[in-house]
Amino acid sequence: MATYTLVPGAGGQAWYWHRLVPELRKRGHEVVVVDLPAGDESAGLQEYADTVVKAIGDRTELILVAQSMGGLTAPLVCERLPIDLLVLLNAMVPVPGESGGAWWENTGQAQAMADQAIREGRTPSAEFDLEETFFHDVPPDVKAEALAKDEPPQSSTPFAEPWPLSTWPDTRTVFLQGRDDRLFPLDFQRRVVRERLGIPVDDMPGGHLLALSRPEELAERLEAYHVRPR
Template identity: 30%
Template sequence: MTEYVLVAGAWLGAWAWDDVVPELRAAGQGAHAVTLSGVADKQGVPAGQKTHVQDIVDEVERLGLRDVVLVGHSYSGIPVGQAAERIGDRLKRVVFVDSNVPADGESFVSRWWQGPAALEAVIAANDGYWPPLTAPECEGQGLDDAQVARIVGGATPHPGASLSEPAVVSRPPGELPATYIKCLLDGPEPTDDVAELLRGENWRLREMDTGHWPMFSRPGELARILLEEARG
């Protein structure tokens, strides 16, 4: 049995996978959604990015999981990619869902598409947190009004320290058995760093004709892809 460990991106907790987990379990697989420290029901817990790596590793070890597929969405690709190194032979595959990928010495902030200063200013202006999404920021992502309301209503401020703390990567990410899921409404092409990794023999590309939050907009399709990728 494959054991899926699912980690949502910034602002979101384990609840973000509520429509995906039942699909995986109905297929006879294990599914475990993780809430990272500092968000959702863990608000108020101090959290840097290393804390988030440990959150993921602790879940795998606490449950004694093997044949693990780690799934990281958006920001969470950074701690998930590092956790993949840490869990050793427990790992079966990593799936990055429209996500960032870790690079040694780089942080989420340092690779922010508008430049680090832009995101640093937002975090500084909000007491060290990245304020949660608003409905207009979800437009054009294949979401209906109810799905937008779920995301916006459940989102909580994200601890800025986890975004600014650099990744520590000892194993080149290209050596990981990995799948990258590109959500086309959020941009038709992977970022340059991901494109480079996809040229290697260990990485595969899947595409979804939806936006950045497929666990809300296309949960059944996302679950199907996750099941297919675990089979090799």
């Protein structure tokens, strides 16, 4: 049995994982779901990492899954705990000294997102469209539940500070990307991950919110990583 610790992206809500949790438990695993202090202006990446470490406690056989912005926090946890496997899921990959805010321009995300829209026959918009970008492949009932919630706050603090590690942690790391992600397109992620981590990007159907849109298939992919020989 493994312990899956699930780190959300911007907004920090554990609710994001609520459809994946029963799928992992059904496969015999323990699951730790983390609420990050996203609304706390005083909380930076170290405080986010503290929150994850505290949630894990003394558990072992640890698999850490980091969604989107969670890619800034998860490596810090790997420096502090014996993580067996880090799964980056549609995640941001920083380099030493780079702030989360600078990541967007440094990687060329905006142009990649616009190019993806054109390829899909959509008009690149100057205004961010939450539903079009994030919920285009999420089931209608799940989408309605998400949009009925108050939009979670996200402090700018963790985006403003330089990423504090001097190198990527020596933790077995895999990268899984939704091939229909409109925020971080697949070809964009392949380039960024190759340049920054030197590892391949695996892909599966679905957009940016895979845990909401395809929880069963995502659980199967995570289980395959878990049992894959090192």
